[in-house]
Every structure is written in C-alpha cells, then in structure tokens.
Amino acid sequence: MAIINRKKNQVPDSEKDIQYYSKLFWKYFFYGLGGIALFFLFASWGLLGSMPSFEDLENPDSNLATEIISADGVVIGKYFEKNRSQLKYSDLPKNLVQALVATEDARFYEHSGIDGRGTLRAILSFGTSGGASTLTQQLAKQLFHGEGSKFLPFRIIQKAKEWIIAIRLERQYTKNEIIAMYCNVYDFGNNSVGVNSAAKTYFSKEPKDLTITESAVLVGMFKNSGLYNPVKNIEGVTNRRNVVLKQMEKAEIITEAQKLQLQRLPIKLNFKLESHKDGTATYFREYLREYMKKWVEENKKPDGSDYNIYKDGLRIYTTIDSRMQLYAEEAVEAHMANLQEEFFEQAKENKNAPFVNISQAETDRILKKAMKASARWNIMESNDKSEEEIIASFKQKTKMKVFTWKGERDTIMTPLDSIRYYKHFLQSGLMAMEPQTGNIKAWVGGINYKYFQYDHVGQGARQVGSTFKPFVYATAIEQLGMSPCDSILDGPFMIRKGEHNVTEDWEPRNSDNKYRGMVTLKRALANSINTVSAKLIDKTGPEAVVELTHKLGVTSEIPAQPSIALGAVEITVQDMVAAYSTFANQGVYVKPQFLRKIEDKSGVVLYEPVPESHDVLNKDIAFAVIKLLEGVTEGGSGERLRTEGGGNGDNRWTGYPYMFKNPIAGKTGTTQNQSDGWFMGMVPNLVTGVWVGCEDRSARFRSLTYGQGATAALPVWGYFMKKCYEDETLNVSKEDFDRPANLGIKVDCYSRPAAVVKDSTDTEQSTEEFEL
Incomplete structure (x- = not known):
C-alpha cells in the first residue's frame, strides 16, 4: 500500500522536463534581460567606448564655419575647414x-x-x-x-x-x-x-x-x-x-x-x-582674415583656449553694404574691361609691351623679380634646384589657364610669357566710406582675387598725384587765412636751392605748359595748376602740410619737400578716403571702421569696436575745401561727370553717360608718365576713392589721353555712383554739403571782388573773379 501511495505521488518524467525547461527558460530570460540591461548600462557609462557628456549634447562639436555678415544682413563670405x-x-x-x-x-x-x-x-x-x-x-x-x-x-x-x-x-x-x-x-x-x-x-x-x-x-x-x-x-x-x-x-x-x-x-x-577666392568682397574678406588672425591671438575663450576662425562658428558683423559692394565690383569690371581693351590695342605697337621707355636690362630685372616671387620658384628652390635650372623651367611651354575679361582661357605658353602677359593688366582699388561714422561700405582691392591677390586698397600705396593738392590748399586756408576766392598769379615760379631744404633749383611747370595769369584758388584747384600749389607750399612751408596730412589720418611717411605739393607721395586708397572724409565731416577725422561686432556661435558679443575720431580743422575751413573741390566737377577735370560722355571726343572710347546734377566735390590725380590715375569723389554722406594703374609703374599708357585720372579712374566712380543712386534703398545723398552757420570764409566768389593777395614774386594787384 505504501508502495502504491508513493507511486501515486510521483511526478511523471514529462512533467519534470516541462518544469525544468520552464525554469531554465525564465532563468536565462532574466539573465538575458539583465545582461542587456548591463550592456546598455555599461555603454551609457562609457565602459564600451566614450560617450558624449551632458555638455556634449548641449554643445555638439559641429565644426562650424565663421560667417562674415554685411551691414544689410547678407552673408558675404565664410572662413571654414568644412563649409x-x-x-x-x-x-x-x-x-x-x-x-x-x-x-x-x-x-x-x-x-x-x-x-x-x-x-x-x-x-x-x-x-x-x-x-x-x-x-x-x-x-x-x-x-x-x-x-x-x-x-x-x-x-x-x-x-x-x-x-x-x-x-x-x-x-x-x-x-x-x-x-x-x-x-x-x-x-x-x-x-x-x-x-x-x-x-x-x-x-x-x-x-x-x-x-x-x-x-x-x-x-x-x-x-x-x-x-x-x-x-x-x-x-x-x-x-x-x-x-x-x-x-x-x-x-x-x-x-x-x-x-x-x-x-x-x-x-x-x-x-x-564656395571658395575663399571666389564670391563677393574677396579682397576685403582677406584683409579681414588677417585682422582676425591677430584678434584671436589677443582674445581668448573664457576657458583660456584659443578661438578658431575656421571651426568656432563666429559671426563677424561688418560695415560693408552688400549692395554697394556689388555695385562697386560691377563698376570696376565694366570700366576696367573696357580700358584694358584699349591698353592691349596700344600694346600691339610696343615691342617691349607692356613696359614703356625702359631699357632691356630694366625689363629683365622686373621679370626676374616676378619669377622669384612666384610659387614655381619657391617650390623648385626648396627642392635644391639651381637658379639656372629654375630659370630654364620658366622658358618651357606648358598648359595653363589664364585670366581674361571674357573668362578663363586654356592656352599653352611659357611661365615667363605668362608673367609678361599678366603685367599688361591694369589694376584698380576702390573704397567707399561714410564720413560721419567711418563705416566702410565697399572695398574692391583689385580686378580678380583668384589671379591678382595684391590688395590695392589697404595694402598698396601708390603716388597720389594732384589728389594731394587739397591738403596743400587746406593748409594755406588755415595758416594764411586765405579763401577759395582769393587770387594768385599763375606764372613761372622757382624755389631756389637751399630753400625748404631743396638740393637744387625746383621750377614746377603746368601739365599743359601754359600760364593763366591771376586765378582764384578755386579755379587753380579745378584746373590742377601746379605753379599755384608750389607757391602755396612755399608760403606755408612743407612741414605744415605734412603735419596736417598726418592729422587727416595719412600714415605714409611724407618727406618735408616742396615737391609733395604735386603729389610725389605714396598713400593707400584707404588713407586717402579717410583724409577726404574729414572735409566732408566738417573737419572731424573718423578712423575707417570695417567691424560692427563679433559674436560667438551662441550670439554672445565678444567684441564691439569703439569709433576713433579727433578734430583736425574747424568747420569753416573744411567747408571752404569742399567748395574748392566742387569747382573740380563744375568746371575742371571732373566736369565730364555732368556731361553725356565720360571720355574725350578724339578717341574711340567715350566713357559712360552720367549727367549728375547734384553737388559733387572731387579731385582727379595723375602721376608722372601716367603710371597712376586717381579720382576722389564726395557727396555729403559717401566718400569714394578710386585708383587705377598697372602693377609696375613702367607698364602704362603712352599718353594722358587714357592714362590720366579723369579717364582711367573717374569713370569707375561715375558708374558706381550711378548704380547707388538708382538704388533708392541706399539713401545716398543728392543734397548740398552742410554749410556752417555764420561762415567766416568767403566761398561764394561771384558776390564781390576777390581779395588781394601779396605774393613774393608778384606785384600787388586785385582782380574780380566769378564762380566757374
């Protein structure tokens, strides 16, 4: 009976198997769940490899490009490793x-x-x-x-x-x-x-x-x-x-x-x-990049590490106006392509083109200097190639792309020939600035940054020619109490050896070799009469002119010599625009400003510059200079701004129709042998400077017809301003320059006889002059 009862209570083998496997399943199931849980837990702890921290999730490393933003809110460029x-x-x-x-x-x-x-x-x-x-x-x-x-x-x-x-x-x-x-x-x-x-x-x-x-x-x-x-x-x-x-x-x-x-x-x-060498404002962006390299050296992150302009996603807010920048680039392209065509046409008759009136030895020196500055020379020299081997390589024909005003062109030529080819190209620099704020609105440093990377606005100083004369006139008005209506004799004049430290007798002549007798200062500047500028600097002394020019913001070294009155001084476009802006800003110099602020990627302001300014001239003197410069566009070398054609009637190039009716103060400039052409143009809220010339001074037009500032540079200004006026959103002024209350200097020359001027080389006389 006991045996029977024991057998009744005995669990069948099949049920044991079910219970066994059931327990085994749930055992491994929970082990598996635990393992998976541990797996994810270990992964979250970083035991299976690094995991981002909470801070990483808040600020993932996105390798952000730094953006350059114009004053009107347009991204005009970037600095990046990854765009x-x-x-x-x-x-x-x-x-x-x-x-x-x-x-x-x-x-x-x-x-x-x-x-x-x-x-x-x-x-x-x-x-x-x-x-x-x-x-x-x-x-x-x-x-x-x-x-x-x-x-x-x-x-x-x-x-x-x-x-x-x-x-x-x-x-x-x-x-x-x-x-x-x-x-x-x-x-x-x-x-x-x-x-x-x-x-x-x-x-x-x-x-x-x-x-x-x-x-x-x-x-x-x-x-x-x-x-x-x-x-x-x-x-x-x-x-x-x-x-x-x-x-x-x-x-x-x-x-x-x-x-x-x-x-x-x-x-x-x-x-x-998108490339650093393409797009808009390329020269300005490179100038800004060099500035930012210095800025990051002097400014650190809160944790002490360095900013990286290529990865940190900075936002650089500039004063450049993208619309004005576009119009400036269009103006340079439109005129320079046209002028270049004439330059190539004239070069056909010159066996040593583009160089004029220099020896073969001097030509060889220029070309060798260019070879040594090239990447080819540097690479071959670093590979221990001899100078003879390097020079020989410059004479071997090779396939290359070259710049033309009609687009890149595939060709075959020697590297030496390509150097001479590029020496033909006329370059240009343009900068426009708001005189009251110092805000730079447009910056064109050259004709094509990809092929010509030298910046002719902030980097390249060139002789300024007659655009320097207003500094002489301003000094005369300030130091001698003269006015635009005072008269002076345009006649032969000489500064003797020893006077003003000149080493030999200096007798300046007018560009047309003519003398006009008694002229007002306004007429003298309008016609850029050299003898009058020489007489004025003789009266003030060159030291006074140099001092005033430096107060106007010109940083170039200027010799205290009478010859500076005719523009034998090298100054950048940037400094010239700032100096002229002082006249438009009632005698107050404002340092050119290209930055508004710098932010980090989160919008935190890292830097905001403070404008720099100082008084240079009183309002009356500044306004008197403005009236002198208005005479240039009313009846002088800038008069073509008010006519249908911008060029001369005796050549095939006739320029652009401007027909400006509003007040414009300006000055053309042409250096010796037509190597540099300038035009400085001002309206009350915008001052723009334009320079045109070849990279080498010996590469130039043969005559004044095309090489003078009125033909080479003034049309760029005219085209630029025409586009600015057509865009009414820019609010470029067409009004009169602000006239100081109780003006103490005679500027309206038609109202009464001009003052009598005592000149050391003239007899005292008076003459009545009327406004041009």
Whole structure:
C-alpha cells in the first residue's frame, strides 16, 4: 500500500522536463534581460567606448564655419575647414522639413528616439524591408560616432550607443531642434555641410527660397550624398528626387497630380562652389582674415583656449553694404574691361609691351623679380634646384589657364610669357566710406582675387598725384587765412636751392605748359595748376602740410619737400578716403571702421569696436575745401561727370553717360608718365576713392589721353555712383554739403571782388573773379 501511495505521488518524467525547461527558460530570460540591461548600462557609462557628456549634447562639436555678415544682413563670405553653418528651425523651408520627415522617418513626431515598429520590422525581415534608424538616431550617428564599423560586434555596440544618445537627444531637445540639428550637420559633398551651405552651393539660393523640387533633391541626398551628387549623377539624383516626391504624396503633403507634374520637371542647378577666392568682397574678406588672425591671438575663450576662425562658428558683423559692394565690383569690371581693351590695342605697337621707355636690362630685372616671387620658384628652390635650372623651367611651354575679361582661357605658353602677359593688366582699388561714422561700405582691392591677390586698397600705396593738392590748399586756408576766392598769379615760379631744404633749383611747370595769369584758388584747384600749389607750399612751408596730412589720418611717411605739393607721395586708397572724409565731416577725422561686432556661435558679443575720431580743422575751413573741390566737377577735370560722355571726343572710347546734377566735390590725380590715375569723389554722406594703374609703374599708357585720372579712374566712380543712386534703398545723398552757420570764409566768389593777395614774386594787384 505504501508502495502504491508513493507511486501515486510521483511526478511523471514529462512533467519534470516541462518544469525544468520552464525554469531554465525564465532563468536565462532574466539573465538575458539583465545582461542587456548591463550592456546598455555599461555603454551609457562609457565602459564600451566614450560617450558624449551632458555638455556634449548641449554643445555638439559641429565644426562650424565663421560667417562674415554685411551691414544689410547678407552673408558675404565664410572662413571654414568644412563649409558648415547653423540654421534655426524657423529658417528651414517648410517643404524641405515635410519632405525629410516623409522620406526618412514618417513616425518622427510619434516616437521618443527609437521607432519600435520599425526596429521590429527590420529584425523580422533581417533588414530587407529597410533600416530602422530614426532621424534622431541618424543625428546621433552624425554627431558622435560617424558611419560606424562593419565588424558585427562593433556594430552592435555602436547601435546600442546610438540608441542611448538618441534617447538623450529626445529628452534634451524638441523635435524641431532635432530636425534643425540634423539639417545642419549632414555633409552634402562639394565642401557643403548643412542645408544652408548646400542650398547656396547647388542652387545659389538662401534655404528659404528653395522650391519643392529643389528641397526634394537635397532630401534625396540625405540617403547618400556621394552617390546622389547632382553634379556627377544627375540621372540618379532625378530618380531619387522622384522617390522623395512619391513619399510626399503618400504622406498627403502634395497631391498625385502635383507629384506627377513635379516629377517631370528637369533639375536645374546653379552650382557655385564656395571658395575663399571666389564670391563677393574677396579682397576685403582677406584683409579681414588677417585682422582676425591677430584678434584671436589677443582674445581668448573664457576657458583660456584659443578661438578658431575656421571651426568656432563666429559671426563677424561688418560695415560693408552688400549692395554697394556689388555695385562697386560691377563698376570696376565694366570700366576696367573696357580700358584694358584699349591698353592691349596700344600694346600691339610696343615691342617691349607692356613696359614703356625702359631699357632691356630694366625689363629683365622686373621679370626676374616676378619669377622669384612666384610659387614655381619657391617650390623648385626648396627642392635644391639651381637658379639656372629654375630659370630654364620658366622658358618651357606648358598648359595653363589664364585670366581674361571674357573668362578663363586654356592656352599653352611659357611661365615667363605668362608673367609678361599678366603685367599688361591694369589694376584698380576702390573704397567707399561714410564720413560721419567711418563705416566702410565697399572695398574692391583689385580686378580678380583668384589671379591678382595684391590688395590695392589697404595694402598698396601708390603716388597720389594732384589728389594731394587739397591738403596743400587746406593748409594755406588755415595758416594764411586765405579763401577759395582769393587770387594768385599763375606764372613761372622757382624755389631756389637751399630753400625748404631743396638740393637744387625746383621750377614746377603746368601739365599743359601754359600760364593763366591771376586765378582764384578755386579755379587753380579745378584746373590742377601746379605753379599755384608750389607757391602755396612755399608760403606755408612743407612741414605744415605734412603735419596736417598726418592729422587727416595719412600714415605714409611724407618727406618735408616742396615737391609733395604735386603729389610725389605714396598713400593707400584707404588713407586717402579717410583724409577726404574729414572735409566732408566738417573737419572731424573718423578712423575707417570695417567691424560692427563679433559674436560667438551662441550670439554672445565678444567684441564691439569703439569709433576713433579727433578734430583736425574747424568747420569753416573744411567747408571752404569742399567748395574748392566742387569747382573740380563744375568746371575742371571732373566736369565730364555732368556731361553725356565720360571720355574725350578724339578717341574711340567715350566713357559712360552720367549727367549728375547734384553737388559733387572731387579731385582727379595723375602721376608722372601716367603710371597712376586717381579720382576722389564726395557727396555729403559717401566718400569714394578710386585708383587705377598697372602693377609696375613702367607698364602704362603712352599718353594722358587714357592714362590720366579723369579717364582711367573717374569713370569707375561715375558708374558706381550711378548704380547707388538708382538704388533708392541706399539713401545716398543728392543734397548740398552742410554749410556752417555764420561762415567766416568767403566761398561764394561771384558776390564781390576777390581779395588781394601779396605774393613774393608778384606785384600787388586785385582782380574780380566769378564762380566757374
């Protein structure tokens, strides 16, 4: 009976097996869950490789480009290693956001970083039905561990880290912020990182201006920008774009009819690769870069580390106006291309072109100096090549691209011939400034930065010719109490050896070798009469002129010699504009200003310059100089600004029609042998200086017809101002210059007889002069 009862209570073997395997299953199931939990916990702690900290998530290292922003809010350039710039969600076009979500993550607004349905689908189909990465996971991959490894264990670890980061991102940021971050970090190829750069590179547009099809192209590139590159694979990109449009139709963003219509449209690119050497304000951007290099040396981050202008996403707000900058560049291009054509035409008759009246030895010296300054010479010299070998290489023909005013041209020539070819090109420098604030509005340092990188605004000082004379006249008005209506004899004049430290007798002559008798100062400056300038500096002494010129902001070394009265002084365009601006600003010098402020990527202001100014002349004297300079455009060398044609009637080039009616103060300048042509032009709220000449002074026009400032430089000013006046949003003044109250200097020469002037070489006489 006991045996029977024991057998009744005995559990069958099959039930034991079920209980055993059941316990074993749950044991390993919980072990597995624990292991997975530990796996994710260890991953989150960084035991399986580094993980971003909370601070990293707040401030991901995005390698941001520094942006250069104009006064009117346009990004005119960038400094970068990777061309990446930030956009806010509000800056993204709605159609792009809709296309992105519809294509890459349809349930983006429903999940919290990981799409469970998508993950399960991918597991069950072994990945054949598509991946399971959400936009947040893709952002995590982009920000912190790139594309990952192909080795399965590493891929599993990286996927776990990706999930953890995605969840943290979802906790830390809103959905809109995550989309913006994703659009800012994706590499679209061709050195364009982020939607902002991609829109400008492929379509030359701001992101907000992208059409639906253009947005679809960029969204299609998110899959693989290397494969779907519209520059290299337009067919593949078109197919991928159409897939995006189909997804937009599936998400009911567009209708089927719209989808079909959009899919039939060809992709129209406006591809412009952003480069430091291309775009607008190239010379200014390089000048600014050199300034920023010094700035980062003197200014540190709060933690003591250095700023990096190529990675830290700084925002540099400048005084440049993008509209004026465009008009200035157009003015230089329009006139210089025209003038260059005439230069080449004249060079055909010159066996030593472009050089005029120099020996072969001097020509060889110029060319050898250029060879030694070239990259070819430096590279070969660093490779221990002898000078004979290097020079020989300059005489071997090679394929190259050369600059022309009609675009780059492929050709074959020797490097030495290419040096001589480039010596033919006339260069130009233009700067426009607001005299009351010192804000520089336009800066054109040359004709093409890619080929000619020397900056003729802030870097290159050239002889200024007669544009220096107003400084002499201003000194005479201040020191001698003269007025624009006072008369002086235009006649032969000599400063003897020993006077004013001259080493030999100096007898200046007028450019036309004529004398006009008694003339007012206004007429003398209008006609740029050399003898009058020489007499004035003889009376004031050259030291007084030098002192005033330095007070006007000119930094060049100026010899205290009478010859400076005729412009034998080298000054930069920048300094000349600042000096003339003092006259327009009622005698107050304001240092040229090109920066408004510098911000970090978060918008914190790091630097804001303080304007520098000082009094130089009283208002009456400054206004008297303005009235003198108005005479230049009323009846002197600048009179062509008021006529239909800007050129001379006896040559084939007739310039541009200006017909300006408003008050303009200005001065032309031409140096010896027509090596430099200048025009300084002023209206009450804008002062602009223009220089034109070849790189080498011996490369020039043969005669004054084309080489003078009135022909070489003045048309650039006229074209620029004409464009500025046509753009009424710029508010460039057409009004009179401010006349000081109770003006104590006679400037209206028609009202009464001119004053009597006692000249050491003249007999005392009086003459009545009338306004020109």
